[in-house]
Amino acid sequence: MQAIAYNLQKGITVANSSTLRDIAEKAGVSVSTVSRVLNDQPGIGSKTRARVLAVAQELQFVPNAAARSLATKRTRNIGLVNYKWAVPSQFVASSLDSVGIDEECQRLGYHLLTTLVGEQAMKRNALQLPMVREERVDGLILAGPAIKPSFIIELYNSGLPVVLLDNRLRGTDIDCVLHENETGVYRVTQHLIQEHQHQVIAFLSGPDTWLSSRERAAGYHSALAEASLEPHLFLMPDTTVETGMKAMQTALIKIPDLTAVVAVNDAVAVGAMRACKAIGRSVPEQIAVVGFDNIGWSELHDPPLTTVHAFGEDMGRQAVRRLIELIESDPNQEHARLRLRVATRLIIRRSCGCD
Amino acid sequence: MQAIAYNLQKGITVANSSTLRDIAEKAGVSVSTVSRVLNDQPGIGSKTRARVLAVAQELQFVPNAAARSLATKRTRNIGLVNYKWAVPSQFVASSLDSVGIDEECQRLGYHLLTTLVGEQAMKRNALQLPMVREERVDGLILAGPAIKPSFIIELYNSGLPVVLLDNRLRGTDIDCVLHENETGVYRVTQHLIQEHQHQVIAFLSGPDTWLSSRERAAGYHSALAEASLEPHLFLMPDTTVETGMKAMQTALIKIPDLTAVVAVNDAVAVGAMRACKAIGRSVPEQIAVVGFDNIGWSELHDPPLTTVHAFGEDMGRQAVRRLIELIESDPNQEHARLRLRVATRLIIRRSCGCD
């Protein structure tokens, strides 16, 4: 093995980055002038301004976050609160949100503090969240339907800007960004009905306390109602593959002539397909199955899953934009509540019967 | 729909949390005394101490992070740098690390700043990372094998505490925490040889620049050498399902009598199985396939994947512990480099031929 020569110089710690004072001295002006120049404030002569800017450039000045925060009461950090699923695979769908969130933060010069909250943590007061208590964030994105209403309310009432991701709170005007759940499921259900002439279609739904479940169920219902078909709804306590399997088993027993299933998400859909396979019913020949989310694995399944693509990355981006809007807006000035919807797209593959 | 009544009081913004001064006045002592009490420093009478503590409790005092940082030059934030995969599904395996990282941070009173760096960002100097430039973190966890050596070196040389997760840099003494890659793959390969009498076994490896790939390949090699079998190594530019499929196709053509494959990770293994299915070779009857990671879906695959379980959560936890150790240790005092290995576990399912 050949030794690799890196230019190691640990210990020669990087020089402390320069301060406003350094710039001020070198440019022969006062600290406050420098501050004003660097913050694009008016009232500074163009000549001075140029000189200061030049020196700042030369010294590679970067403002110290702590000092700035202390003076301005703003951190330029935002917090992302995710639910800590007991089952790790549940994280999959939301990981894409994070990508969008991260990118948009970077783009807008914000930093992202993340944290997971479990059932345990949600029993305590939300203001006990470390990042909130210690005033480390200017605002929060609360992601997913599993964050408890009381938790949300506590944060919202504290005055901290908050936006909900993939969730909403009835009776409040908390901003949120959501998938077009209803339309998405409506379309895929309609597809089953119109293209494949299914008559007996079940819906495997998540908890009724989750907005996305309710809305997706609504989409299912309206598609069925439109075709005068009878709905069959199955509620599950969560939306994992395992739960999907169980629900599907129940469904198959309770509805002998079942020919199609729309699942509240892809994980459940996969579970449903496994259940079918387990009792020897082929998908999609005997039972059609469709999902929601379009997670990576849905394409690789056999048969490939027909599903509704959720643009998680865009959702994340929108949430960040809105949150920063709230943060930077004048808190005294009333602003309209915003509910953003991000469109979905039908992804036709084979599990619906298409080929 | 029934209206839901929440106790909304937006605008009644939470009272600014109390400061040292508030406590000092109420307790009739000086600010510095309060500070000393709250930081458990010696030299304060037990009586005063008790009184201060009581008042602090009563006022629900929480120190302001910005002020504290400004004074101490420490943030109690650590940064997590992840590689921004082009293919979203690549995120899956590392998502578990994050859980451990987050938990351990919370436990130790630190906060987690996360960011994704893509190829683009890695071309710039690592010190340009926003969270580093603005001194928002006390240390960094650099996760995954795709972070460029030059990037790592730049950070390390700056004196910022750094620990590598699932990666290592030859010729440096940068701390890292790693899976027991070699042992893990050695075992699973041995299993194929000893329990299933395979003689022609290929290894589908990731880029040779990735430590985990090299080490896993080494495990494969030593198991084969031990049994005097001839190795067949296939290198891939990345480790997605798609790449795995392609690599497997090549392998099947180049080695007609191939009977088993060990994949550098589960995604690749899934790709390999798909390739087999595509040309009608059954797994495990005609070709055995095993993986590494034990991601959620590996159990659900048909056949269920035999693999090596990687304890990602523990890795993350260890990384945090070590990083904080570095952060809080005296920077002048030399400390030994640490390379932590987290053991793996063989998960026998059906894709190897067991039942």
Next chain:
DNA sequence: AAATTATACGCAATCGCTTGCATAATATTA
């Protein structure tokens, strides 16, 4: 040219907490 209004800039306080040093209070020793 004197008076008035703008324009540029500096002074100094402030944000909330830490910490070296001085000093008052108490305990120890001779």
Next chain:
DNA sequence: TAATATTATGCAAGCGATTGCGTATAATTT
């Protein structure tokens, strides 16, 4: 009991920014 060593506390100067207010210059108006 006086002298000395301890212990407990306060003062005040930072840390690195922002910002209200005052003032010397320059520009404008009579």
